[in-house]
Amino acid sequence: MAKKPEKNVGAPPWMVTFADLMALLLTMFVLLLSFSTMDVDRYKKIAGAMSESFGLSALTRLSGMIEVEGFFTGKHIKQVAPKAAISIDLPDVIGETPMENEALEALPDEMSEDQMADEAIQENLRRVLASELEGKQISIEESGDQTIITFTDEIAFPAGSERLAETFLPTMDKLISVLAEAEGQIIVAGHTDDRPISTARFRSNWDLSTARAVSVVHQILKSGKIAPERVTAQGYADSRPLVANDSPENRALNRRVEISIRKR
Template identity: 30%
Template sequence: MSKKTRHEPHEEHADESWLLPYSDLMTLLLALFITLFSMSSLDAKQFEEMAKSVSAAFNGGSGVLDYKSANPTEATADLGKNKEEIVPTKTKNPDAAVKSQTNTQKLAQQEEEDLQKLKQKLDQYIKQHGLTNQLNTKLNQSQLLITISDNALFASGQAEVKPDARILAKAISSMLTQFSGYDVIVSGHTDNMPIENSRYASNWELSSDRANHFMKILLLNNQLNPSKFSTIGYGEYRPITTNDTPAGRAQNRRVEVSIVRKYQNGTQVISATSRNN
Protein backbone atom coordinates (compact mmCIF):
# COMPACT_ATOMS: atom_id res chain seq x y z
CA MET A 1 0.00 0.00 0.00
CA SER A 2 1.34 3.22 -1.09
CA LYS A 3 2.14 5.86 1.42
CA LYS A 4 0.33 9.13 1.23
CA THR A 5 2.61 12.08 1.08
CA ARG A 6 2.28 14.00 4.26
CA HIS A 7 2.37 17.77 3.86
CA GLU A 8 3.46 19.97 6.69
CA PRO A 9 0.87 22.55 7.59
CA HIS A 10 1.64 26.01 6.11
CA GLU A 11 2.09 28.93 8.44
CA GLU A 12 -0.63 31.53 8.26
CA HIS A 13 0.53 34.69 6.46
CA ALA A 14 0.23 37.85 8.60
CA ASP A 15 -2.57 40.22 7.56
CA GLU A 16 -0.86 43.29 6.06
CA SER A 17 -3.99 45.16 5.03
CA TRP A 18 -3.34 47.75 7.78
CA LEU A 19 -0.40 49.09 5.81
CA LEU A 20 -2.70 50.79 3.31
CA PRO A 21 -4.53 53.15 5.74
CA TYR A 22 -1.26 53.63 7.64
CA SER A 23 0.55 54.83 4.52
CA ASP A 24 -2.40 57.11 3.68
CA LEU A 25 -2.28 58.54 7.19
CA MET A 26 1.47 59.20 6.93
CA THR A 27 0.95 60.94 3.59
CA LEU A 28 -1.76 63.19 5.06
CA LEU A 29 0.41 64.02 8.08
CA LEU A 30 3.29 64.94 5.79
CA ALA A 31 1.00 67.19 3.77
CA LEU A 32 -0.26 68.81 7.00
CA PHE A 33 3.27 69.52 8.25
CA ILE A 34 4.26 70.99 4.91
CA THR A 35 1.18 73.22 5.00
CA LEU A 36 1.89 74.34 8.56
CA PHE A 37 5.50 75.08 7.65
CA SER A 38 4.44 77.20 4.69
CA MET A 39 1.88 79.02 6.87
CA SER A 40 4.66 80.14 9.19
CA SER A 41 6.03 82.32 6.38
CA LEU A 42 2.62 83.57 5.20
CA ASP A 43 0.43 86.23 6.64
CA ALA A 44 -3.35 86.19 6.94
CA LYS A 45 -3.96 87.53 3.46
CA GLN A 46 -1.81 84.92 1.72
CA PHE A 47 -3.33 82.13 3.82
CA GLU A 48 -6.78 83.30 2.80
CA GLU A 49 -5.82 83.15 -0.88
CA MET A 50 -4.33 79.69 -0.43
CA ALA A 51 -7.44 78.48 1.39
CA LYS A 52 -9.61 79.76 -1.48
CA SER A 53 -7.46 77.93 -4.01
CA VAL A 54 -7.54 74.67 -2.04
CA SER A 55 -11.30 74.98 -1.60
CA ALA A 56 -11.72 75.58 -5.32
CA ALA A 57 -9.62 72.51 -6.12
CA PHE A 58 -11.73 70.25 -3.90
CA ASN A 59 -14.94 71.66 -5.36
CA GLY A 60 -13.95 71.11 -8.98
CA GLY A 61 -12.61 74.61 -9.62
CA SER A 62 -9.14 75.73 -10.44
CA GLY A 63 -6.41 74.43 -8.15
CA VAL A 64 -3.48 75.95 -6.37
CA LEU A 65 -1.35 75.85 -9.50
CA ASP A 66 -3.95 77.90 -11.34
CA TYR A 67 -3.72 80.80 -8.86
CA LYS A 68 -3.73 83.99 -10.89
CA SER A 69 -0.82 85.64 -9.11
CA ALA A 70 1.95 83.37 -10.40
CA ASN A 71 4.50 86.14 -10.08
CA PRO A 72 5.75 86.31 -6.44
CA THR A 73 6.73 89.96 -6.89
CA GLU A 74 3.20 90.89 -7.95
CA ALA A 75 1.70 88.91 -5.07
CA THR A 76 3.96 90.69 -2.58
CA ALA A 77 3.02 94.07 -4.03
CA ASP A 78 -0.70 93.29 -3.77
CA LEU A 79 -0.22 92.12 -0.20
CA GLY A 80 1.52 95.38 0.67
CA LYS A 81 -1.44 97.35 -0.71
CA ASN A 82 -3.87 95.37 1.42
CA LYS A 83 -1.77 95.95 4.52
CA GLU A 84 -1.87 99.70 3.93
CA GLU A 85 -5.66 99.59 4.02
CA ILE A 86 -5.90 98.04 7.48
CA VAL A 87 -2.96 99.62 9.29
CA PRO A 88 -4.15 102.66 11.31
CA THR A 89 -2.91 105.94 9.90
CA LYS A 90 -0.15 107.42 11.98
CA THR A 91 0.71 111.07 12.22
CA LYS A 92 3.09 111.72 9.35
CA ASN A 93 4.63 114.71 11.04
CA PRO A 94 4.45 114.49 14.83
CA ASP A 95 6.41 117.72 15.17
CA ALA A 96 3.70 119.58 13.27
CA ALA A 97 1.01 118.13 15.57
CA VAL A 98 2.92 119.24 18.66
CA LYS A 99 3.46 122.67 17.14
CA SER A 100 -0.26 122.98 16.34
CA GLN A 101 -1.20 122.00 19.90
CA THR A 102 1.26 124.52 21.33
CA ASN A 103 -0.13 127.23 19.07
CA THR A 104 -3.71 126.43 20.16
CA GLN A 105 -2.70 126.70 23.81
CA LYS A 106 -1.09 130.09 23.15
CA LEU A 107 -4.24 131.35 21.43
CA ALA A 108 -6.37 130.09 24.32
CA GLN A 109 -4.12 131.91 26.76
CA GLN A 110 -4.35 135.10 24.69
CA GLU A 111 -8.12 134.79 24.66
CA GLU A 112 -8.19 134.47 28.45
CA GLU A 113 -6.12 137.65 28.75
CA ASP A 114 -8.37 139.50 26.28
CA LEU A 115 -11.57 138.59 28.10
CA GLN A 116 -10.03 139.47 31.46
CA LYS A 117 -9.11 142.94 30.09
CA LEU A 118 -12.62 143.45 28.72
CA LYS A 119 -14.17 142.42 32.04
CA GLN A 120 -11.94 144.85 33.91
CA LYS A 121 -12.97 147.70 31.61
CA LEU A 122 -16.65 146.88 32.02
CA ASP A 123 -16.35 146.61 35.80
CA GLN A 124 -14.55 149.94 35.91
CA TYR A 125 -17.28 151.58 33.81
CA ILE A 126 -20.00 150.10 36.03
CA LYS A 127 -18.29 151.37 39.17
CA GLN A 128 -17.61 154.86 37.79
CA HIS A 129 -21.24 155.36 36.72
CA GLY A 130 -22.83 153.87 39.83
CA LEU A 131 -24.44 150.98 37.97
CA THR A 132 -23.48 148.16 40.33
CA ASN A 133 -27.14 147.45 41.12
CA GLN A 134 -28.09 147.28 37.46
CA LEU A 135 -25.15 145.60 35.72
CA ASN A 136 -22.72 142.81 36.50
CA THR A 137 -20.18 140.75 34.62
CA LYS A 138 -19.14 137.12 34.93
CA LEU A 139 -16.33 135.26 33.15
CA ASN A 140 -16.65 131.48 32.99
CA GLN A 141 -15.39 128.59 30.86
CA SER A 142 -17.71 129.35 27.94
CA GLN A 143 -18.23 133.12 27.84
CA LEU A 144 -17.96 136.59 29.29
CA LEU A 145 -21.51 137.39 30.39
CA ILE A 146 -22.82 140.95 30.85
CA THR A 147 -26.16 141.04 32.65
CA ILE A 148 -28.24 144.24 32.51
CA SER A 149 -31.38 144.75 34.57
CA ASP A 150 -34.45 145.52 32.46
CA ASN A 151 -35.34 148.66 34.43
CA ALA A 152 -32.00 150.14 33.39
CA LEU A 153 -32.98 149.74 29.74
CA PHE A 154 -36.74 149.65 29.24
CA ALA A 155 -40.00 150.99 30.53
CA SER A 156 -42.40 148.38 31.87
CA GLY A 157 -43.84 146.22 29.07
CA GLN A 158 -41.85 148.08 26.40
CA ALA A 159 -38.91 147.12 24.18
CA GLU A 160 -37.58 150.55 23.14
CA VAL A 161 -34.31 151.33 24.91
CA LYS A 162 -34.46 154.39 27.18
CA PRO A 163 -32.51 157.42 25.93
CA ASP A 164 -30.06 157.39 28.86
CA ALA A 165 -29.60 153.61 28.44
CA ARG A 166 -28.46 154.14 24.85
CA ILE A 167 -25.30 155.70 26.31
CA LEU A 168 -24.63 152.43 28.14
CA ALA A 169 -25.19 150.37 24.98
CA LYS A 170 -22.80 152.59 23.02
CA ALA A 171 -20.16 152.32 25.75
CA ILE A 172 -20.38 148.52 25.61
CA SER A 173 -20.13 148.53 21.82
CA SER A 174 -17.06 150.77 22.00
CA MET A 175 -15.33 148.28 24.30
CA LEU A 176 -16.29 145.39 22.02
CA THR A 177 -14.48 146.93 19.04
CA GLN A 178 -11.15 145.99 20.60
CA PHE A 179 -12.29 142.34 20.68
CA SER A 180 -14.33 142.22 17.47
CA GLY A 181 -13.45 138.63 16.53
CA TYR A 182 -15.79 137.07 19.07
CA ASP A 183 -19.36 135.89 18.56
CA VAL A 184 -21.84 137.96 20.57
CA ILE A 185 -25.29 136.71 21.62
CA VAL A 186 -27.85 139.16 23.00
CA SER A 187 -30.67 137.41 24.88
CA GLY A 188 -33.86 138.83 26.39
CA HIS A 189 -35.51 137.49 29.57
CA THR A 190 -38.74 138.30 31.42
CA ASP A 191 -40.44 137.19 34.61
CA ASN A 192 -43.46 134.88 34.58
CA MET A 193 -46.10 137.56 34.84
CA PRO A 194 -48.37 137.52 31.75
CA ILE A 195 -47.93 140.49 29.44
CA GLU A 196 -50.90 142.85 29.41
CA ASN A 197 -50.80 145.10 26.39
CA SER A 198 -51.93 145.04 22.78
CA ARG A 199 -48.43 145.09 21.28
CA TYR A 200 -47.10 141.78 22.63
CA ALA A 201 -49.08 138.57 22.80
CA SER A 202 -46.64 136.87 25.19
CA ASN A 203 -43.36 137.25 27.04
CA TRP A 204 -41.70 135.45 24.11
CA GLU A 205 -42.35 138.39 21.81
CA LEU A 206 -41.39 140.97 24.43
CA SER A 207 -38.07 139.30 25.29
CA SER A 208 -37.16 138.83 21.61
CA ASP A 209 -38.00 142.43 20.73
CA ARG A 210 -35.94 143.76 23.65
CA ALA A 211 -32.92 141.72 22.58
CA ASN A 212 -33.26 142.96 19.00
CA HIS A 213 -33.56 146.63 20.03
CA PHE A 214 -30.49 146.44 22.23
CA MET A 215 -28.44 144.66 19.55
CA LYS A 216 -29.36 147.28 16.95
CA ILE A 217 -27.89 150.01 19.17
CA LEU A 218 -24.70 148.00 19.61
CA LEU A 219 -24.41 147.67 15.83
CA LEU A 220 -24.69 151.41 15.26
CA ASN A 221 -20.94 151.13 15.78
CA ASN A 222 -19.78 150.30 12.22
CA GLN A 223 -16.54 148.84 13.54
CA LEU A 224 -18.47 145.79 14.72
CA ASN A 225 -19.22 142.90 12.36
CA PRO A 226 -22.99 142.16 12.22
CA SER A 227 -22.30 138.55 11.16
CA LYS A 228 -20.88 137.95 14.65
CA PHE A 229 -24.12 139.00 16.38
CA SER A 230 -27.35 137.12 17.07
CA THR A 231 -30.35 137.47 19.39
CA ILE A 232 -32.50 135.07 21.39
CA GLY A 233 -35.76 135.62 23.25
CA TYR A 234 -36.17 133.24 26.19
CA GLY A 235 -39.29 134.79 27.70
CA GLU A 236 -39.78 133.60 31.28
CA TYR A 237 -38.14 130.21 30.74
CA ARG A 238 -34.56 130.92 31.87
CA PRO A 239 -35.01 132.45 35.34
CA ILE A 240 -31.94 132.99 37.52
CA THR A 241 -33.94 133.11 40.74
CA THR A 242 -37.49 132.65 42.04
CA ASN A 243 -40.47 134.43 40.49
CA ASP A 244 -42.37 134.23 43.78
CA THR A 245 -41.22 137.64 45.04
CA PRO A 246 -41.04 141.13 43.47
CA ALA A 247 -37.26 141.19 44.03
CA GLY A 248 -36.85 137.83 42.32
CA ARG A 249 -38.97 138.85 39.35
CA ALA A 250 -36.94 142.03 38.99
CA GLN A 251 -33.72 139.98 38.73
CA ASN A 252 -35.25 137.69 36.12
CA ARG A 253 -36.20 140.62 33.88
CA ARG A 254 -32.90 141.26 32.14
CA VAL A 255 -30.86 141.42 28.95
CA GLU A 256 -27.69 139.36 28.71
CA VAL A 257 -24.80 140.04 26.34
CA SER A 258 -22.59 136.95 25.90
CA ILE A 259 -19.11 137.23 24.41
CA VAL A 260 -18.51 133.60 23.46
CA ARG A 261 -15.10 131.97 23.85
CA LYS A 262 -13.35 130.48 20.84
CA TYR A 263 -11.34 128.12 23.07
CA GLN A 264 -12.55 126.01 25.96
CA ASN A 265 -10.17 123.92 28.08
CA GLY A 266 -7.38 124.61 25.62
CA THR A 267 -9.42 123.29 22.66
CA GLN A 268 -10.77 125.33 19.80
CA VAL A 269 -14.55 125.55 19.57
CA ILE A 270 -16.02 125.68 16.06
CA SER A 271 -18.91 128.13 16.26
CA ALA A 272 -21.85 128.36 13.87
CA THR A 273 -20.53 131.56 12.32
CA SER A 274 -17.11 129.94 11.79
CA ARG A 275 -18.70 126.98 9.99
CA ASN A 276 -20.65 129.30 7.69
CA ASN A 277 -17.62 131.40 6.75
Protein backbone atom coordinates in the same frame (compact mmCIF):
# COMPACT_ATOMS: atom_id res chain seq x y z
CA MET B 1 38.93 12.09 10.09
CA ALA B 2 37.84 14.48 7.33
CA LYS B 3 37.36 18.21 8.23
CA LYS B 4 33.98 19.87 7.82
CA PRO B 5 33.93 22.61 5.16
CA GLU B 6 34.03 26.12 6.70
CA LYS B 7 30.96 28.35 6.20
CA ASN B 8 31.45 31.65 4.34
CA VAL B 9 31.14 34.67 6.73
CA GLY B 10 29.68 37.91 5.28
CA ALA B 11 26.50 39.82 4.41
CA PRO B 12 23.49 37.80 3.48
CA PRO B 13 22.68 37.70 -0.22
CA TRP B 14 19.62 39.98 0.09
CA MET B 15 21.74 42.82 1.55
CA VAL B 16 23.57 43.33 -1.71
CA THR B 17 20.32 43.69 -3.58
CA PHE B 18 18.95 46.16 -0.96
CA ALA B 19 22.08 48.31 -1.10
CA ASP B 20 21.90 48.45 -4.89
CA LEU B 21 18.25 49.53 -4.64
CA MET B 22 19.03 52.35 -2.15
CA ALA B 23 21.86 53.61 -4.33
CA LEU B 24 19.56 53.70 -7.35
CA LEU B 25 16.85 55.60 -5.40
CA LEU B 26 19.37 58.16 -4.13
CA THR B 27 20.69 58.65 -7.65
CA MET B 28 17.14 59.17 -8.95
CA PHE B 29 16.34 61.88 -6.33
CA VAL B 30 19.60 63.68 -7.05
CA LEU B 31 18.81 63.69 -10.76
CA LEU B 32 15.25 64.98 -10.12
CA LEU B 33 16.56 67.79 -7.92
CA SER B 34 19.19 68.77 -10.48
CA PHE B 35 16.57 68.94 -13.25
CA SER B 36 14.17 71.17 -11.21
CA THR B 37 14.33 75.04 -11.16
CA MET B 38 14.29 77.04 -7.90
CA ASP B 39 11.83 79.99 -7.78
CA VAL B 40 13.59 82.17 -5.19
CA ASP B 41 10.94 84.92 -5.09
CA ARG B 42 8.22 82.38 -4.54
CA TYR B 43 10.05 80.79 -1.63
CA LYS B 44 10.69 84.23 -0.10
CA LYS B 45 6.98 85.02 -0.21
CA ILE B 46 6.13 81.67 1.36
CA ALA B 47 8.72 82.22 4.07
CA GLY B 48 7.38 85.73 4.77
CA ALA B 49 3.80 84.48 5.04
CA MET B 50 4.86 81.75 7.43
CA SER B 51 6.81 84.24 9.57
CA GLU B 52 3.81 86.59 9.77
CA SER B 53 1.44 83.76 10.63
CA PHE B 54 3.69 82.83 13.55
CA GLY B 55 3.62 86.45 14.79
CA LEU B 56 7.24 87.30 14.00
CA SER B 57 6.37 90.46 12.06
CA ALA B 58 4.30 91.77 14.98
CA LEU B 59 7.27 91.20 17.27
CA THR B 60 9.43 93.12 14.84
CA ARG B 61 7.10 96.12 14.83
CA LEU B 62 6.84 96.24 18.61
CA SER B 63 10.50 95.49 19.28
CA GLY B 64 11.34 99.16 19.78
CA MET B 65 8.61 99.93 22.32
CA ILE B 66 7.91 99.33 25.99
CA GLU B 67 4.35 99.55 27.31
CA VAL B 68 4.00 101.59 30.50
CA GLU B 69 0.51 102.02 32.02
CA GLY B 70 -1.17 101.53 28.66
CA PHE B 71 1.14 103.85 26.66
CA PHE B 72 3.98 102.84 24.38
CA THR B 73 7.21 104.68 24.97
CA GLY B 74 10.28 104.96 22.78
CA LYS B 75 12.63 103.06 25.06
CA HIS B 76 14.77 100.72 22.95
CA ILE B 77 14.82 96.99 23.65
CA LYS B 78 16.62 94.09 22.00
CA GLN B 79 15.10 92.41 18.99
CA VAL B 80 13.21 89.21 19.72
CA ALA B 81 12.40 88.43 16.09
CA PRO B 82 14.72 86.47 13.74
CA LYS B 83 18.03 87.90 12.56
CA ALA B 84 16.40 89.32 9.46
CA ALA B 85 14.33 91.71 11.62
CA ILE B 86 15.56 95.26 12.28
CA SER B 87 15.36 97.03 15.63
CA ILE B 88 13.93 100.59 15.42
CA ASP B 89 13.71 103.41 17.95
CA LEU B 90 10.15 104.79 17.91
CA PRO B 91 8.97 108.25 19.12
CA ASP B 92 7.73 108.71 22.66
CA VAL B 93 4.11 108.36 21.52
CA ILE B 94 2.77 106.29 18.64
CA GLY B 95 1.86 108.55 15.72
CA GLU B 96 3.74 111.48 17.17
CA THR B 97 5.46 113.59 14.54
CA PRO B 98 7.47 116.80 14.67
CA MET B 99 4.43 118.69 13.35
CA GLU B 100 2.25 117.27 16.14
CA ASN B 101 4.92 118.13 18.67
CA GLU B 102 4.88 121.74 17.49
CA ALA B 103 1.08 121.83 17.68
CA LEU B 104 1.10 120.44 21.22
CA GLU B 105 3.77 122.91 22.28
CA ALA B 106 1.80 125.80 20.76
CA LEU B 107 -1.47 124.76 22.45
CA PRO B 108 -0.66 126.20 25.89
CA ASP B 109 0.41 129.45 24.25
CA GLU B 110 -2.86 129.66 22.32
CA MET B 111 -4.85 128.91 25.47
CA SER B 112 -2.97 131.52 27.42
CA GLU B 113 -3.56 134.04 24.62
CA ASP B 114 -7.31 133.33 24.71
CA GLN B 115 -7.35 133.64 28.47
CA MET B 116 -5.44 136.90 28.27
CA ALA B 117 -7.91 138.21 25.68
CA ASP B 118 -10.88 137.26 27.89
CA GLU B 119 -9.28 138.91 30.89
CA ALA B 120 -8.58 142.04 28.84
CA ILE B 121 -12.25 142.23 27.78
CA GLN B 122 -13.46 141.87 31.35
CA GLU B 123 -10.95 144.42 32.59
CA ASN B 124 -12.10 146.93 29.96
CA LEU B 125 -15.73 146.31 30.83
CA ARG B 126 -15.11 146.80 34.54
CA ARG B 127 -13.19 149.98 33.82
CA VAL B 128 -15.73 151.66 31.52
CA LEU B 129 -18.74 150.43 33.54
CA ALA B 130 -17.28 151.12 36.98
CA SER B 131 -20.15 153.36 38.11
CA GLU B 132 -22.85 150.97 36.85
CA LEU B 133 -21.12 148.01 38.54
CA GLU B 134 -20.83 149.93 41.78
CA GLY B 135 -24.54 150.68 41.68
CA LYS B 136 -25.25 146.99 40.93
CA GLN B 137 -27.13 147.97 37.80
CA ILE B 138 -24.93 145.74 35.65
CA SER B 139 -23.09 142.49 36.36
CA ILE B 140 -20.20 140.85 34.49
CA GLU B 141 -19.34 137.17 34.73
CA GLU B 142 -17.39 134.50 32.88
CA SER B 143 -19.18 131.28 31.96
CA GLY B 144 -17.21 128.68 30.04
CA ASP B 145 -16.02 130.20 26.79
CA GLN B 146 -18.05 133.40 27.07
CA THR B 147 -18.25 136.66 28.96
CA ILE B 148 -21.79 137.67 29.97
CA ILE B 149 -22.93 141.25 30.68
CA THR B 150 -26.32 141.39 32.40
CA PHE B 151 -28.53 144.42 33.09
CA THR B 152 -32.08 144.56 34.43
CA ASP B 153 -35.05 146.09 32.66
CA GLU B 154 -35.42 148.71 35.39
CA ILE B 155 -32.41 150.68 34.11
CA ALA B 156 -32.81 149.88 30.40
CA PHE B 157 -36.53 149.90 29.53
CA PRO B 158 -39.71 151.63 30.63
CA ALA B 159 -42.26 149.22 32.11
CA GLY B 160 -43.89 147.05 29.44
CA SER B 161 -41.86 148.66 26.63
CA GLU B 162 -39.12 147.44 24.32
CA ARG B 163 -37.66 150.91 23.66
CA LEU B 164 -34.34 151.65 25.33
CA ALA B 165 -34.56 154.37 27.96
CA GLU B 166 -32.77 157.59 27.04
CA THR B 167 -30.90 157.45 30.34
CA PHE B 168 -29.45 154.06 29.39
CA LEU B 169 -28.02 155.10 26.02
CA PRO B 170 -24.72 156.43 27.48
CA THR B 171 -24.22 153.04 29.13
CA MET B 172 -24.89 151.34 25.79
CA ASP B 173 -22.24 153.53 24.16
CA LYS B 174 -19.71 152.36 26.75
CA LEU B 175 -20.66 148.75 26.13
CA ILE B 176 -20.38 149.14 22.37
CA SER B 177 -16.88 150.60 22.64
CA VAL B 178 -15.69 147.41 24.38
CA LEU B 179 -17.70 145.05 22.16
CA ALA B 180 -16.11 146.61 19.08
CA GLU B 181 -12.64 145.69 20.36
CA ALA B 182 -13.61 142.14 21.36
CA GLU B 183 -13.49 139.16 19.01
CA GLY B 184 -16.19 136.54 18.57
CA GLN B 185 -19.96 136.38 18.37
CA ILE B 186 -22.22 138.77 20.30
CA ILE B 187 -25.50 137.20 21.45
CA VAL B 188 -28.21 139.42 22.95
CA ALA B 189 -30.87 137.51 24.92
CA GLY B 190 -34.03 139.01 26.44
CA HIS B 191 -35.71 137.52 29.56
CA THR B 192 -38.90 138.30 31.50
CA ASP B 193 -40.54 137.18 34.74
CA ASP B 194 -43.47 134.75 34.83
CA ARG B 195 -46.27 137.30 34.96
CA PRO B 196 -48.25 137.03 31.72
CA ILE B 197 -48.58 139.99 29.40
CA SER B 198 -51.07 140.52 26.62
CA THR B 199 -51.30 143.90 24.92
CA ALA B 200 -51.97 145.22 21.47
CA ARG B 201 -48.21 145.29 20.89
CA PHE B 202 -47.07 142.09 22.66
CA ARG B 203 -49.04 138.87 22.60
CA SER B 204 -46.89 137.30 25.33
CA ASN B 205 -43.60 137.51 27.17
CA TRP B 206 -41.99 135.83 24.18
CA ASP B 207 -42.78 138.88 22.06
CA LEU B 208 -41.59 141.28 24.77
CA SER B 209 -38.29 139.47 25.50
CA THR B 210 -37.46 139.15 21.81
CA ALA B 211 -38.37 142.78 21.06
CA ARG B 212 -36.09 144.02 23.84
CA ALA B 213 -33.20 141.92 22.54
CA VAL B 214 -33.77 143.31 19.04
CA SER B 215 -33.78 146.89 20.37
CA VAL B 216 -30.35 146.32 21.93
CA VAL B 217 -29.08 144.78 18.68
CA HIS B 218 -30.34 147.78 16.70
CA GLN B 219 -28.49 150.13 19.04
CA ILE B 220 -25.28 148.09 18.63
CA LEU B 221 -25.50 148.07 14.83
CA LYS B 222 -26.48 151.73 14.72
CA SER B 223 -23.00 152.62 15.96
CA GLY B 224 -21.45 151.17 12.79
CA LYS B 225 -18.56 149.73 14.83
CA ILE B 226 -19.66 146.09 14.77
CA ALA B 227 -20.41 143.89 11.74
CA PRO B 228 -24.03 142.64 11.58
CA GLU B 229 -22.96 139.01 11.08
CA ARG B 230 -21.41 139.03 14.54
CA VAL B 231 -24.67 139.85 16.34
CA THR B 232 -27.66 137.62 17.19
CA ALA B 233 -30.93 138.43 19.02
CA GLN B 234 -32.77 135.84 21.13
CA GLY B 235 -35.90 135.90 23.32
CA TYR B 236 -36.53 133.42 26.14
CA ALA B 237 -39.58 134.92 27.94
CA ASP B 238 -39.63 133.41 31.47
CA SER B 239 -38.13 130.04 30.46
CA ARG B 240 -34.69 130.71 31.98
CA PRO B 241 -35.10 132.50 35.31
CA LEU B 242 -32.08 133.31 37.46
CA VAL B 243 -34.08 132.86 40.66
CA ALA B 244 -37.57 131.70 41.60
CA ASN B 245 -40.35 134.12 40.66
CA ASP B 246 -41.71 134.20 44.21
CA SER B 247 -41.15 137.84 45.17
CA PRO B 248 -41.05 141.29 43.54
CA GLU B 249 -37.29 141.44 44.10
CA ASN B 250 -36.69 138.09 42.38
CA ARG B 251 -38.98 138.97 39.48
CA ALA B 252 -36.97 142.16 38.98
CA LEU B 253 -33.78 140.08 38.74
CA ASN B 254 -35.34 137.77 36.14
CA ARG B 255 -36.43 140.69 33.93
CA ARG B 256 -33.11 141.27 32.23
CA VAL B 257 -31.06 141.39 29.05
CA GLU B 258 -27.83 139.40 28.69
CA ILE B 259 -25.09 140.25 26.19
CA SER B 260 -22.74 137.30 25.70
CA ILE B 261 -19.35 137.49 23.98
CA ARG B 262 -18.43 134.06 22.67
CA LYS B 263 -14.88 133.73 21.45
CA ARG B 264 -15.06 130.06 20.31
